Amino acid sequence: MEDTKLKTDVLVIGSSAAGLVSALTGKRVYPERKFTVVTRFPKTLIPCGIPYIFGSVGSSDKDILPSEKMFETNNVDMLVDEAESIQLKEKTVRFQSGKVIGYEKLVIGTGSLPIQPQWLKGAGLENVFNVPKNKVYLDEMHEKLKGANKIVTIGAGFIGVEISDELRKAGKDVTLVEKLPRILGLAFDGDISERAEELLKNRGVKILTGASVAEISGNGKVDGVVLENGERIEADAVILSMGYKPNSELAAGAGLPVSDRGFIKVDDYMRTTDPDVFAVGDCAEKRDFITRKPSPVMLASTACAEARIAGMNLFKLSAIKTFIGTISIFSTAIGTTGFGVAGITETQAEAENFDFVTGTFEGIDRHPGALEDTHKQFVKLVVGRESGVILGGEVYGGLSAGELTNTLGIIVQNRMTLNSLLTAQFGTHPLLTASPAGYPLVKAAESAAGKIMFK
Amino acid sequence: MEDTKLKTDVLVIGSSAAGLVSALTGKRVYPERKFTVVTRFPKTLIPCGIPYIFGSVGSSDKDILPSEKMFETNNVDMLVDEAESIQLKEKTVRFQSGKVIGYEKLVIGTGSLPIQPQWLKGAGLENVFNVPKNKVYLDEMHEKLKGANKIVTIGAGFIGVEISDELRKAGKDVTLVEKLPRILGLAFDGDISERAEELLKNRGVKILTGASVAEISGNGKVDGVVLENGERIEADAVILSMGYKPNSELAAGAGLPVSDRGFIKVDDYMRTTDPDVFAVGDCAEKRDFITRKPSPVMLASTACAEARIAGMNLFKLSAIKTFIGTISIFSTAIGTTGFGVAGITETQAEAENFDFVTGTFEGIDRHPGALEDTHKQFVKLVVGRESGVILGGEVYGGLSAGELTNTLGIIVQNRMTLNSLLTAQFGTHPLLTASPAGYPLVKAAESAAGKIMFK
Known part of the structure; x- marks a missing residue:
């Protein structure tokens, strides 16, 4: 096949959460630039929706990121192709179709692949x-x-x-x-x-x-x-x-440094060692916000935060638009029960040798208890003993547990302390939250405060 | 009736949210002190649950704060009586029963009373x-x-x-x-x-x-x-x-300064002009966190924050346990639709002459849209133009809107900026939240960012 030579300002490889959001953010901030996204999958799945294809959602057709439409609306070009190699010096990417696309800035969002247990007999059987x-x-x-x-x-x-x-x-x-x-x-x-x-x-x-x-x-x-x-x-x-492993072969093949675990090395602006090449999402190395160690966490939500930062910093760096480190903010639901975590758990705090205390509170997620459909609600906080800084927490409750976990996430991101939680204001309403005197983040903070010197 | 003279370390007048929480917090921090709560109503209603007595909850008996039990468990004395006068010099309170109780510290949590429109003909009719x-x-x-x-x-x-x-x-x-x-x-x-x-x-x-x-x-x-x-x-x-007016006659009668609107004047430690007398909740003056002006907002949740601060500062002041000003964090629900606000609205921002922009986003509260029971979700942010500081916001959505409003509340309390929101991490899950690429607080921040100099 003969090579077709093309040129774009920003070339994005991958159109899942990381690729999509970096392209759309970049275009928002640099509207005069030409953006081209190349993807293997024109129909991109909403990644966290995949398990629900098999039940609640019923079909993968209903779990599609409307990426094609979003690219079109925002004037971002999209091509279906598979990248074969990156030529850093030439600033080009060669694709399976024979196309060679030159870029000024490149964003690698190649994601992750399921771990295939080669060591496991029978893993290759049908079904x-x-x-x-x-x-x-x-x-x-x-x-x-x-x-x-x-x-x-x-x-x-x-x-x-x-x-x-x-x-x-x-x-x-x-x-x-x-x-x-x-x-x-x-x-x-x-x-x-x-x-x-x-x-x-x-x-x-x-x-x-x-x-x-x-x-x-x-x-x-x-x-x-x-x-x-x-x-x-x-x-x-x-x-x-x-589990999943970072899909970083393309980057490694180009000579970009990759960690022991296979993640592409990036700085806080999401740049690889080549300042014109960014990597975002599951394929990019993460450092935990609390432990400051490499983090294996792969989340679409983290990918989106990284992608926004890459998109904003493409052509000019902003020292206040850096990635602060990965805060594990997870949530899931089983039926009408929600579970969430933000920051580090007690188990991790122990393993990492943090000097910490925990505080817990169990109440209900609406009030009074006589209301229908109230759900038990439990919060645990992990708090630095010396600093009072909230290092993380866990939530169990009804379907509002996901947003409660995000409140906790923002608390961790702001390095709020027990004192700021003890004096903080939260809105409460019978049909929506715990009671004002029993708001779980505050009550758990009180429980933790009792365990450290100051009260 | 003959006077009965009693003595306590901390005397709390009122057992609704403000009185209850100040007594329990105080006892937690100063367990060696004797706490006495005097209330007119031994069965205290959960205030925000009152409207629901008439439908969803069905009876006031099911909307009771378990205050009696909480006092007993925590070793706080409770008396049923009505305060008649405070003698600041003698540090005593005289009650209707004839009891006179001496205090070392006094907390006034007398709450508010419905506004009776004397000017309205027929307001006194039966029914x-x-x-x-x-x-x-x-x-x-x-x-x-x-x-x-x-x-x-x-x-x-x-x-x-x-x-x-x-x-x-x-x-x-x-x-x-x-x-x-x-x-x-x-x-x-x-x-x-x-x-x-x-x-x-x-x-x-x-x-x-x-x-x-x-x-x-x-x-x-x-x-x-x-x-x-x-x-x-x-x-x-x-x-x-x-509406309601502060119930501050008792305090005013004792000579404690009261504002034009009838709120008892307090400092950031919730002390009145008498350093041994605190006032908390609806009867205490509030200052808005954003406008820095007196605020007429009366909320059980704000009352609880004030009560915690009074309780912690009773016998020794802590400069990091002050009240930072009232952040209006409201939420309500109509059916399965939640509404919330945190900080100031666009209308207020205009009235106060803030230089601001707004950002809005409308999406859905779960994802993908094919899931059952998804609900439209709308967020509006009010952002200082020069500073990028989030001054407030509003939320409309499903039943998770209450906790989403609290995330917004924490954002406002931390004076987070557009940049910190644009680089923030939020956890997302199909059954619990909007999608990672469509998380409303971030998308609304993007919309606001487009309107100010920096992007």
């Missing part, structure tokens, strides 16, 4: 799936799962838990296998994750924790999962949800 | 009610309203709107009369209040805005409301919800 952000793959998987009754999910992180719950909701016999002692064990402390576990069990998902998989069995097609303790679980289909 | 925080009165009113079909509510602030909605829910024919052009017109800008108005109308409440009441008609018992335009509305009962 063994993973969960990539790939509509074609997921549609085929969805179709095949319709014919399966017994499904085993391996790995109880967010994706594993959510997809298990959704498949159970769709009437399947679902077993969730996790090698750690708890589901969602990396995200939450035990006092929260045990509630998630109980809830998921009550909804009919069978859960095996502390259970390592020895092999996936079958003859061509999967027929079961064998655990290391010898137990065998029958399975018509297996879903591997063992 | 004309107001909405005091008085269980006996409200129980009698509730009973009488059961026999009424046609009810007119005068005044469309939060209490008027909420009680009208609840009475309609209970099957009544309800007309809400408001002299301003919009319901909730003092709390929200028109673009939010018009949505509330439409919603309330769709739920069957008749609304007359821009309508002044000339008189309430009836012969002994009310039979109608006559407007200034001559229109007459039939009524079996009328509810006056024309």
